Amino acid sequence: MKISTTVSSIPTSPTLAVTSKAKALKAQGKNVIGFGAGEPDFDTPEHIKQAAIRALENGFTKYTPVGGMVELKDAIVYRTSEDYGIEITPENVVVSCGAKHSLFNLLLTILSPGDEVICPSPYWVSYPPIIRIAGAVPVIIDTTENNMRLEAAQLKESITKRTRAIIINSPCNPTGTTYTRKELEKIAEVCLENDLMIISDDIYHKIVYSGSEFSSIATLSRELTERTFIIQGVSKTYAMTGWRIGYCIGNAEVISAMTRLQSQSTSNPTSFAQAASIEALKGPQDTVEDMRKTFEKRKAIMVSMLSDIPGFELIEPQGTFYCFPSVKAHLDRFKTTSGLADFLLEKALVAVVPGEGFGSPDHIRLSFALHDENIVDGLNRIKQALS
Ligand SMILES: Cc1ncc(COP(=O)(O)O)c(C=O)c1O
Known part of the structure; x- marks a missing residue:
């Protein structure tokens, strides 16, 4: 075939x-x-599993809204305010079947053939393939000689007329590099100057070690919150990789288009996994x-x-x-x-x-x-x- x-x-x-x-x-x-x-x-912590069991026992086994239940979106708004200190609304949230799916929907929604997306390398294995599936071109910036950290000057050099976005993954899989607020400020300046969209894959945000601190580029200013798409999920933070719940936070118009895309593929993420995720995000931490x-x-x-x-x-x-x-x-x-x-x-x-x-x-x-x-x-x- x-x-x-x-x-x-x-x-x-x-x-x-x-x-x-x-x-x-x-x-x-x-x-x-x-x-x-x-x-x-x-x-997966017991109280989260119990929430899924309760949902099943209560017959919560049907379709939900495509982009996620209202209560789950509210839980995401709450957690985002707690963890990031930024105020968003449910219109800024779409829930998908894992953070990889969120990223997939996002890239398919914002990229057109020939667009370029900057990926600092080493990068998470799925970024270049998903960018290519969207018809776009991954532009790799090698950071190995620079202690695995992207510098603003390197970024500036890689930008062309076709550059649309950059993916920042901090803490980074595979290097563990966790950018400081100061480093992100310098990168953000270049993104603003060149009108780039920023994809901030923050899936490891709670797994940061003594002496370092998690910062997200989305929190640096109102202007940056508006041009950043945060990729998040419950997989790594709550040991829930098999439950397949991830989400994207960002511009309401793009979120709505992502939801439309999802409506023609998976529809909603699994109902009782959503119920468990509410408990994960709002319950004891x-x-x-x-x-x-x-x-x-x-x-x-x-x-x-x-x-x-x-x-x-x-x-x-x-x-x-x-x-x-x-x-x-x-x-x-x-x-x-x-x-x-x-x-x-x-x-x-x-x-x-x-x-x-x-x-x-x-x-x-x-x-x-x-x-x-x-x-x-x-x-x-x-x-x-x-x-
Ligand atoms: C950097 C990064 N982003 C996203 C994901 C996807 O997470 P999920 O299991 O929620 O799809 C992973 C999983 O390994 C990852 O390492």
């Missing part, structure tokens, strides 16, 4: 590719340690901080052990649950990070994600969303295999 040109050009997510290889080995009874996970290993603290302890273990592996160089993450060391010193031997990842999976039974999919062919990504003892065991295996 003939596959469309658009879909033929979409790569398989490298994260999923590693996970499936690791799963195949596990199925053969091998003791594989997976550093590939892109999701918290904690269970202590589990969020408990998870963050656990991640911080694991990060300390991982950072210390990675710095002990010859040929690995790491910039300590300030947020997220990933480390993204450079393994350049090993690439004479393995040629690519995929080669290194294959070697580690075969010889050490350890799964890591190669950097190519993140636009960074010298790095690998290791998640610390796994128990301390597995982190220690896995990193010891890597060290041994490479020695």
